[in-house]
Amino acid sequence: MRLLYDVTAHSYNLMYEDGRRRLRDPAQRDALVEIALTKQTVKRPLKVLTFHSKDVYPQLLRSTLLIRLVAMFEAFLIDTLEEVSERSDDTIDGDKVVEITQRQLLAIDQKQSLKSFLMQKTLRQLTSAGFREIKKFYRSKLGVEVAQANTSSKLLEEIHDRRHLYVHRAGHVDEQYVHKYPTSGFKVDELAPIDEGYFLAALGLINNAALQVKNQVEAKYPDAPTWCYKQGSQRLSGSDLLVVVTAKIISPDALSDLLDLSCPIDSSQIASDITIWVSTRSRDVRWLLSGSRLQISKLFKILTYHQNQGHISKLDSFKVNRDFSLALD
Numbered sequence: 544m545r546l547l548y549d550v551t552a553h554s555y556n557l558m559y560e561d562g563r564r565r566l567r568d569p570a571q572r573d574a575l576v577e578i579a580l581t582k583q584t585v586k587r588p589l590k591v592l593t594f595h596s597k598d599v600y601p602q603l604l605r606s607t608l609l610i611r612l613v614a615m616f617e618a619f620l621i622d623t624l625e626e627v628s629e630r631s632d633d634t635i636d637g638d639k640v641v642e643i644t645q646r647q648l649l650a651i652d653q654k655q656s657l658k659s660f661l662m663q664k665t666l667r668q669l670t671s672a673g674f675r676e677i678k679k680f681y682r683s684k685l686g687v688e689v690a691q692a693n694t695s696s697k698l699l700e701e702i703h704d705r706r707h708l709y710v711h712r713a714g715h716v717d718e719q720y721v722h723k724y725p726t727s728g729f730k731v732d733e734l735a736p737i738d739e740g741y742f743l744a745a746l747g748l749i750n751n752a753a754l755q756v757k758n759q760v761e762a763k764y765p766d767a768p769t770w771c772y773k774q775g776s777q778r779l780s781g782s783d784l785l786v787v788v789t790a791k792i793i794s795p796d797a798l799s800d801l802l803d804l805s806c807p808i809d810s811s812q813i814a815s816d817i818t819i820w821v822s823t824r825s826r827d828v829r830w831l832l833s834g835s836r837l838q839i840s841k842l843f844k845i846l847t848y849h850q851n852q853g854h855i856s857k858l859d860s861f862k863v864n865r866d867f868s869l870a871l872d
Contacts, residue, residue, distance in 0.1 A: 544608060544615075546656040547744060551604055552739075554597040562593025588611050605737040609745060613674075613706040616749045620677050620689065623760055628662045630764045631835070633684055634800055635661055674703045687759045690752055699752060702745045708735055768825045775818030777833050782801050785863040786839050788846065790855040792823075797854035801828060801846075808841040817842060831863075 565571045566589065576588040609626060628634040641661065669677050678689045678696075690696035701724060708714055714736070716729040729735055779785070800806070802823070804815035817834035832839050843860065850858045 544612060545743075548604065548608060548742070548746075552601055555600050555604075558596040559593055562596065564588055565589060565670070566593060571777070591804070601739070603737060605739065605742040605802065606714060609737055609742060610706055611757065612746060612749055613703055614755060617670070617674060619753055620681070620756065621670055623756060624669070624685075625666060626683065627660065627760060627764050628658070630766075633660070633764075634665065675700065678703070681756070684759070687756060687763065689756055691755055695748065695752065698748055702748070703736070705735055709737075756846075770822045770824045772820050772822045773802055773804065773819050776815045777817050777819050779819065779833060782807055782835055783833045784839060786832045786860055787863055788843065788860045790828050790846065790850070790858070792826045792828055793856050794854045797849060797852075798828075801849060801855065806845065808838065808845065812838065814842055814845075823866045840842060 567575065574589040575867060576589050578585050578587060624634055635658065641664070643660075647660070648766060669680055681687045681689050690699050704720055704723065708716060714734050716727075716731055716733050716735050718731055720735070721727075721729060721731055727735075781835055790801075792801070802821055804813065804821065806814045806819055808814055808817070817832050817838045819831040819833055820829070821830045830842075832842065846855070846858055849855050
């Protein structure tokens, strides 16, 4: 956004300087400037473009970007809460009573989880409530401060309030703003301008606040581990049995043996020969196997041995419907 502002403000300055130069010629005072748009060309008075480029257009640009900046910040805070909800239940108020219709219950059963439904409901409420309620939610539920210092918090609130003036009152001050910020010097119905210093300070403050939130959230709720895959030499075929085997790792020292696809399963074959892939994520491990029932049972016996030795637990397997086999490759 800073680059967009810099480039656009620079173009306004060029327009102003070039227009002033041309308007020194009396013959140019009623001239029209052709502006090429994507699918058409429009003509605008040179005099209007020149003098509006000095103050009107830059002010309009800054106020428009401020509205966009605050909206992006609030969207970032909401999106971050949604991401945290995938890693923790801290975003769910366990003591809150929620009314759910039977139609909603059926929709939850068919389309989404109950947790997802509750979280989406909370996010919609916070989006409607605005910045102050979002900030309170971060503090009470996550222990995360949206603004680290008290001064920064007050400045962020003022930025949101001034954005509110531009969205609902075209930038003109109301009684609530005057009462809340008596030292601003503004009077009711007076325009609260967005000068360059104010806009750049707001941009820097919101960028810093977003970074602070990001750092706090990542420290408290680290990224969920992702699946890591190791490819076997087996490929999907139309005739072989397709089986998924899952287990929980108890002994990390045994992990290398579990992932060793060169392990012999009989006198002529190794694990890789019937393994499409094996994957791990934290303490979870799973195999996608393809082969005859006898071949797969031999590898399963090896895994059963590891379970009996206390290396893994919750060893389980299930046959994959061939109609969905491609989704598991």
